[in-house]
Amino acid sequence: MSVIIRTCLLLFFLVGSLRPGYTQDQMAATQGEAETYSQTYVARYRRELTDVWWQSEKHSLALAEQMPAEYYPFRLTDSTMTFSEQWRHCILYTCNQLSERLGLENPYQRRTLPTQMTKDQVLTELKAFYTHVQACIVTLPVHQFYRMTAFPDGLIPGWRLFFAMENHIIYHRGQCEVYLRLKGITPKSYDGW
Structure with missing residues (x-):
């Protein structure tokens, strides 16, 4: 078998295994089996x-704590x-994106944060923000995980939006x-997982 054919088959296998909902097993499943499969993912x-x-x-x-208040x-x-x-910016941008693209509640829609926040304000808001995002992850309806939403380079499923927002935070955390x-x-230093 040629290298090109083997590479294509490997890519086909990998893409199928990484994109639930597009594998042969799910296409052939009954409705109940498909729902169980989807719930598992x-x-x-x-x-x-x-x-x-x-x-x-x-x-x-940890990084926000390190910077002296002054x-x-x-x-x-x-x-x-x-x-x-x-x-x-990280807090407001993430909440706006989750709200606009997935229809999730935006806790900052009815209240504004001061442009210049104190250290205590930032720490308080970061904790509230992360609690909000965790709640969104846990309560997001199943169909929203797969719902496609526009993104700069095309459509992405709802679950990928959470990773995109974390990437955005990583960018700004690097600036900090x-x-x-x-x-x-x-x-x-970053502990990783």
Whole structure:
């Protein structure tokens, strides 16, 4: 068998195993079997997302704790966000995206956060934010996990939106790590899972 054919077969197998709902087994299943199959994958997604967001919370709070309160208004240049604005942006952007794309409640729709937040305010809001995201993961209806939503490079299923939002937080958390270093503080190392 040629290398190209073997590579194509391997890719076909991998894509089929990574995208539940598109495998031969599910296509041939009865309605009840398909629902059980879907529930199994949703339960796995919920566990994985819960773990990912718990780690995100742990690391975000550790970094936010490290910055002394007097440096929360620090910004690298006039065109960048302050340390506190980085966290505020992560919270508001994530909640807006989950609300607009998956129809989830946005706790910041009826109240606003100050542009410049104190250290205590940031820590309080980060804890509330992560509690909200965890609740969204646990209560998101099964059909919403698979519901396709527009994203810059095309359509993605609802469960992937949670990973995309965590990637966005990682980006800004990295900027916060730079801010810490500029103030002579070595950021807490990432524990991973």
